[in-house]
Amino acid sequence: MNTTHFERMKNGNGFIAALDQSGGSTPKALADYGVPEDAYANEDEMFDRVHEMRTRIMTAPAFDSDKILGTILFEQTMDREIEGKYTADYLSDNGIVPFLKVDKGLAEKENGVQLMKPIHDLDETLKRANERNIFGTKMRSVIHEPNPEAIKEVVDQQFDVAKRILEYDLIPIIEPEVDIHSTDKEKSEEILKDEILKHLNELSEDQNVMLKLSIPTRANAFKELIDHPRVVRVVALSGGYSREEANEKLKENEGLIASFSRALIADLNANQTDEEFNKSMNLAVDKIYDASVNKK
Template sequence: MSKAEQREKMSNGAGFIAALDQSGGSTPKALGLYGVQPSDYNSDEEMFGEIQKMRARIILADDFTQEKVVGAILFERTLGEEIQGRKVADFLWSVKGIVPFLKIDKGLEDTANGVQMMKPIPGLADTLSKADNVFGTKERSVIHEANAQGIADVVKQQFDVAREVIASGMVPIIEPEVNINSETKAEAEDILHSEILKNLGELAEGQDVMLKLTLPTKANLYDDVADHPRVLRVVALSGGYSTDQACDLLAQNGKMIASFSRALTEGLSKQQSDAEFNAALGGNINKIHRASV
């Protein structure tokens, strides 16, 4: 694996990042949308087995190519899984030419000051040291309202974790999501924008990051973030928007590419034939790719 090749692809690749990092809390919902109900599995083990089958089906699909998908975010448990006899991260990079990332956050604290901070991430250094073939990480917080102190705290925590990731030789994706249903979404994004620029200004040369941000109310709000010398790429999360809505908004933001989860898997079902599944996924991939480039 060449980190330089992966870095080049992440900096300049014409495509999007697939978010395949459904974790313990989000897996039942993702499976439900995929047509797998809680009555179809009897344990966490079986539940994670079902979501791995879904991920493998996506990764093996004809349209899931490096020409359209430049990266993929994985759940920690997925690193131990295999596709065609290879560990998933190795398969993504060595076979498909797609750059693997690892979701490292352990979920969210309860809401305070209008935000949800990340829970502590125990054993992070150990996790990062074992993440073979993985280029970077992703860590998520959520902003619910335009509370200046809360947003400042979220961004500081994100950058503190990012420095640990950078020290391990990886590139962090900082994800301070703004709730798309917030009544003060635009105001929250203005505060977030300022805090991000302030924290980027405190990074030293070589301390490079990516950002994963909610599609902003004001188009192109984050252009100056994307142009910052410490930023490899700014990617967008779909945040509950439909695939069409998310793609329409993304197309208005010229310096963002997609990193969609729900919008990528919209309309997919376990019950579909491979031809039906590939057609539905291919349609989503093509829409998201067009909006990203």
């Protein structure tokens, strides 16, 4: 494990940029960026266009290690290059810690939750992640209702996969998202926290994880998780909130930092001049950084 990356993730100031839109969500991400579906003829061209988008983001002056701690990548992005280097190496050389999304998407909603689909090629992916100098991974489930048995199943699945990831000397980001529009979000968060704590308390001293959670309804509800000795960092997803709303909620939570995707890139557009693009990037980075480090 890269000890410099570990120390940076544990104690550094800043936030994580989530640039891990997968194949299924790529057309919408490109459309939001100003690249309609008729701008590419097939899947290969689509992934070329999204890599162009991500390259423009990661090479922008504002995408700097002074404020960005890490970046979550899609698998194809890991295997592509930026300025002649594999993406993770480009990020590392610029002081930014690279993570890889490893889940294969969500199963259908059942009992108020969506588990992860099976990750049949996990071991192969983790071997390649090591070869590409990835520091950690990320995987997402979704909770819609405060169903204790189903939430337990979500957390059990996440930690089962996390333990396999730890065997490859990678730090897993466990992401059991609570839908911000779910019924009784606060109750779901209480159940979720208790289930996560059970698993954290069973980890050995050499097993460390990160958590990516929805910003809690009750400020500082996840403080016990943030302070747990087996947790490197707890980061928050924007979850459908506007950037402004997500930032305001984030500021209320001591020790919680952002890992935003849509809220980071919402104002970027393929048709912007470099000056316009960089101005929008700089504003977004500054606002999210401020919310991550300056608490109420």
